[in-house]
Amino acid sequence: MHCVDDSLLQMLVEGTLDQPVEDLVRIHLRACPECRRKAAGYKQLMWDLSQEAKKETPPELDAMHDALLTAWKDARQAERQRETVRRSLVPAWAGYSLLWTRHAMAPVQSMGSVVSKLGGKLLEQLTARRVSRRGGGGRR
Amino acid sequence: MRTDDEIIRLCQKGRSEGFSLLLAAYQDRVYRRAYSFLRNREDALDATQDVFLRVVQAIGHFRTGSPIWPWLRQVTTNTCLNRIRTASARPQTVPLDEARDQASAAYDPESEALATWDREWLERALDELPPLQRMAVVLRHREGLSYDEIARTMNLPLGTVKTYLFRARKTLREAMEQENGAG
Numbered sequence A: 001m002h003c004v005d006d007s008l009l010q011m012l013v014e015g016t017l018d019q020p021v022e023d024l025v026r027i028h029l030r031a032c033p034e035c036r037r038k039a040a041g042y043k044q045l046m047w048d049l050s051q052e053a054k055k056e057t058p059p060e061l062d063a064m065h066d067a068l069l070t071a072w073k074d075a076r077q078a079e080r081q082r083e084t085v086r087r088s089l090v091p092a093w094a095g096y097s098l099l100w101t102r103h104a105m106a107p108v109q110s111m112g113s114v115v116s117k118l119g120g121k122l123l124e125q126l127t128a129r130r131v132s133r134r135g136g137g138g139r140r
Numbered sequence B: 001m002r003t004d005d006e007i008i009r010l011c012q013k014g015r016s017e018g019f020s021l022l023l024a025a026y027q028d029r030v031y032r033r034a035y036s037f038l039r040n041r042e043d044a045l046d047a048t049q050d051v052f053l054r055v056v057q058a059i060g061h062f063r064t065g066s067p068i069w070p071w072l073r074q075v076t077t078n079t080c081l082n083r084i085r086t087a088s089a090r091p092q093t094v095p096l097d098e099a100r101d102q103a104s105a106a107y108d109p110e111s112e113a114l115a116t117w118d119r120e121w122l123e124r125a126l127d128e129l130p131p132l133q134r135m136a137v138v139l140r141h142r143e144g145l146s147y148d149e150i151a152r153t154m155n156l157p158l159g160t161v162k163t164y165l166f167r168a169r170k171t172l173r174e175a176m177e178q179e180n181g182a183g
């Protein structure tokens, strides 16, 4: 009779085998001391693995606690500053955008009419030049 | 002892004592987990610091009502995975091997002939495992995660996780038997 694979023995010990498979493995175990020995080994191993090693934690953790607390305070301080800046900026920015929209609309419309008079060709050239210039700038 | 929720609320109000409580409750645990993944004191200390620096940035997004540990465990796992991957991407693994040789040279089997059934054999065998296999073992047997949960936590296919676990435990069982045979 063939011995069962180690993975099946492990799953038997873990209790993760489907019932029909588990039955077959158990039948084999009854007849095979070698697989029983392995299964017992896995049982011991898994119990040992579940136990956390009682190791001392290093003393550096205390100093780290203080350093992390400082990092925390700095981060919160920076956050508060950003918040203050954001609050004071929002009205100014809103006013600026309103101003910009009102003034910008007229030139955009008139440019549109010029473009339509000259035809799409010029617009294409303008766009192409701007793109290539931007590309050159990006490569620098 | 404050509950997770109280700690998170204090943190989200920006209160330093909240973060201090969080550290008091979880710093050791994160260190131990990082150590069990990385098996190196300095690396585990670095990883612990990285984990909490991430927490400093991300705590605002944490949902109150959820336990903290699964989240910290995930951040710890990610941090350690990054370190493992960076370390294995480095072509030079000589320092690690040297350290290992020195460790085994310092270890005198005669002096421990009767101590084969304590944890030491297991700790040494865990040191020798490939890091990702070890991580899967730790998540399975110390954290009690299911195979599926390990696959999600390590961001690996389920089949890979199973292979890691089966191989690692076979290696460990054989190491245990050798140890018993020798002792």
Ligand SMILES: [Zn+2]
Binding pocket: A002, A003, A004, A028, A032, A033, A034, A035, A036
């Ligand atoms: Zn057998």
